[in-house]
Amino acid sequence: MKKMAIIGAGVSGLTVNRLLNNKYKITVFERETTPGGLIRCKNVENSLFHLCGGHVFNTKRADVMSFFEQIFNLNRDFIKTERNSTVFFENGEVTNPEKHSMFVHRTSWVEGVPYPIENHVYMLKQQLQDSFIADVLKMQRSYHRRKPQNFEEFLKWNFGKTLYDLYFKPYNEKIWRTNLKKIPVDWLEGKLPMPSMSQILYNNFNHVKENDIVHSTFWYEREGGSQYIADKLAENADIRYNTNINSIEKTSDGWTINGEKFDIVVFCGNIKDLPQTLKCKQIEPFANDIDHLQSHGTTSVFCEIDRNPYTWIYLPSQKYRAHRIICTGNFSSANNRVKRLSATVEFTDYVDKDEILENLKNMPLNPQYLTHEYTKYTYPIQSGNTRAMIAGLKDILAKQKFYMTGRFTDWEYYNMDNAMGAAKDMIERWKL
Numbered sequence: 001m002k003k004m005a006i007i008g009a010g011v012s013g014l015t016v017n018r019l020l021n022n023k024y025k026i027t028v029f030e031r032e033t034t035p036g037g038l039i040r041c042k043n044v045e046n047s048l049f050h051l052c053g054g055h056v057f058n059t060k061r062a063d064v065m066s067f068f069e070q071i072f073n074l075n076r077d078f079i080k081t082e083r084n085s086t087v088f089f090e091n092g093e094v095t096n097p098e099k100h101s102m103f104v105h106r107t108s109w110v111e112g113v114p115y116p117i118e119n120h121v122y123m124l125k126q127q128l129q130d131s132f133i134a135d136v137l138k139m140q141r142s143y144h145r146r147k148p149q150n151f152e153e154f155l156k157w158n159f160g161k162t163l164y165d166l167y168f169k170p171y172n173e174k175i176w177r178t179n180l181k182k183i184p185v186d187w188l189e190g191k192l193p194m195p196s197m198s199q200i201l202y203n204n205f206n207h208v209k210e211n212d213i214v215h216s217t218f219w220y221e222r223e224g225g226s227q228y229i230a231d232k233l234a235e236n237a238d239i240r241y242n243t244n245i246n247s248i249e250k251t252s253d254g255w256t257i258n259g260e261k262f263d264i265v266v267f268c269g270n271i272k273d274l275p276q277t278l279k280c281k282q283i284e285p286f287a288n289d290i291d292h293l294q295s296h297g298t299t300s301v302f303c304e305i306d307r308n309p310y311t312w313i314y315l316p317s318q319k320y321r322a323h324r325i326i327c328t329g330n331f332s333s334a335n336n337r338v339k340r341l342s343a344t345v346e347f348t349d350y351v352d353k354d355e356i357l358e359n360l361k362n363m364p365l366n367p368q369y370l371t372h373e374y375t376k377y378t379y380p381i382q383s384g385n386t387r388a389m390i391a392g393l394k395d396i397l398a399k400q401k402f403y404m405t406g407r408f409t410d411w412e413y414y415n416m417d418n419a420m421g422a423a424k425d426m427i428e429r430w431k432l
């Protein structure tokens, strides 16, 4: 049997291992002490803390679902949940009083408009509804508008200026912390809802909830959160934990890693590490482009919050930096052993504890800090040539039996199922 090294025991590396471990003798190298990468969890105060975000699973790919179902018993070990997410606005500026849910937050009102907001324009104040109608008429008059060239244009083009100013701009600027004009649209395709204006109008007239995006319903583990997925995927794998791979050397007939020889390498770590790690000349022409790849990190703050019925809450408010609360305590009762409700509050990039505490004071649902975790690489940002550059590098390295797949190898905004799908596609493409 040929020997294969996989770098990284995240969803991507573990999927490759699962799909190929009958064919190769595989060793997985992982720098952390547990499997899972971004989907790792730990227990804090007997409740489950997703170290990054609050991972839920679903997929539109039949082959990925079938792979998942070969490993997991969905009906026994998972709970099927309907998303109930909302956008919080403050101080009665946005909604029609009779048509929304309200929470008291110290001295102010917080109003929840169901997500996605574009399907619930009928719940907004009259003045905002008038302004939205004016946008629609204007959009119709300029029907042959130039196609959007960047994310800001995309959002205005699809939803109109009123919704852009009210929600899409403030929310997305908090997440991306960059001028939305600088984000190209093509790589977001398929990752964002792209309803037509006629769908939006129909949904508003008929009060239709959106049910087309991947997480409008989802599966969630009864016990252990997404760590359960990682642990199960990792079962029976030969994983060397606590092993950071910082040198991969090309030899005449394969690769050497940590002094051990392998015929084939599958890299599922971070492409930014490759120019330093990979001792082969083919990487050199790519080093500059790789160095310029942009990304964001996430500070995930584990909190106890007021009870509420939501799965997650979007926060466009400029009063604090956090952009989303994921009510993980609502996902499974096993997650929630605190008195109120356990949840993760997400901030883009690094935020220190003092700043976190200051922000929490201004946030709805009275969050009480329990602990936090910063992850440096969470959201890749592509530029115009990113995909072509990475595809070129992959083709060249594949000739040397060095293959690549993963969220930070492909620099793609993959969900878990996309990461599994990309691993499968890579195996099929190179006939591994």
Ligand SMILES: Cc1cc2nc3c(=O)[nH]c(=O)nc-3n(C[C@H](O)[C@H](O)[C@H](O)COP(=O)(O)OP(=O)(O)OC[C@H]3O[C@@H](n4cnc5c(N)ncnc54)[C@H](O)[C@@H]3O)c2cc1C
Pocket: 007, 008, 009, 010, 011, 012, 013, 029, 030, 031, 032, 035, 036, 037, 038, 039, 052, 053, 054, 055, 056, 057, 058, 243, 244, 245, 246, 268, 269, 270, 273, 298, 378, 379, 405, 406, 407, 408, 414, 415, 416, 417, 419
């Ligand atoms: C905030 C947030 C929320 C999300 N929510 C969801 C969700 O609800 N549902 C969903 O489906 N997806 C979600 N995702 C996406 C999901 O996390 C990813 O698609 C998936 O975890 C990517 O797995 P990966 O293996 O490609 O990368 P990673 O998880 O980054 O794994 C890479 C692994 O390689 C290891 N590694 C890297 N370099 C080396 C090295 N040199 N030596 C040894 N080990 C190394 C790392 O330690 C890590 O374990 C979310 C992502 C974020 C950031």
